[in-house]
Amino acid sequence: MNRKEFFRTSALVLAAAAVGSSFLESCAKTSTTPQGPSVNFTVDLSQAAFKALNSMGGYAYSNGVVITRISTATDGFIALSQTCTHQGCTIAYQATSMIFVCPCHGGTYDANGNVTGGPPTSPVKKYAVTRSGNILTIKG
Ligand code: FES
Known part of the structure; x- marks a missing residue:
């Protein structure tokens, strides 16, 4: 050589x-492991801050979680962590396109918390939602 x-x-x-x-x-x-804090709290659908959840497509934020009404079924709710798995910015629900969007770098997530676009590489945590009358319990 x-x-x-x-x-x-x-x-x-x-x-x-x-x-x-x-x-x-x-x-x-x-990573396929969902990221997000552990939570356990309730919201009251009769309170003004959560009345939007009584309608299909309605959403509200509480305790770092975005709660969304995805069907007219009495238990048709989903709850996702608002903490983006990329660099921790706060995710918001975009009702017009029914996706969860991070404003910092354009990361997007579906209703299961899976990444659908942008730089995040891990899903956000999806919480269990149970209903008893007007009370939703968000836990996970
Ligand atoms: S912090 Fe959410 S996309 Fe970068």
């Missing part, structure tokens, strides 16, 4: 190592 071949081979080896390292790093950041 002459000097020119040595440098060419070395450059290729270094480039391959850099690509491999970058690939492994990006894979390591991806």
Whole structure:
């Protein structure tokens, strides 16, 4: 191997190592484990702050959780953590397109908390919602 071949081979080896390292790093950041704090609280659907939840498509925020009415069934609610899994900004519900959007870098999540766009690589936590009369319990 002459000097020119040595440098060419070395450059290729270094480039391959850099690509491999970058690939492994990006894979390591991806997680299917939902991220979000543990919660256990109630909301009263008869209170003004939560009356929107009595209608299909209505939503409200409480304790770092976005609660959304997704069907007319009495138990048709979902609750997701508002903490974006990318860098922790606060997620909001976009009722017109029925997605959950992070305003910081455009991360988006579906109704199950799965990432549908932007830089987040982990889903947000989805909480159990149970109803008793006008009281919703959000827990998880
Ligand atoms: S902090 Fe939410 S997309 Fe970056």
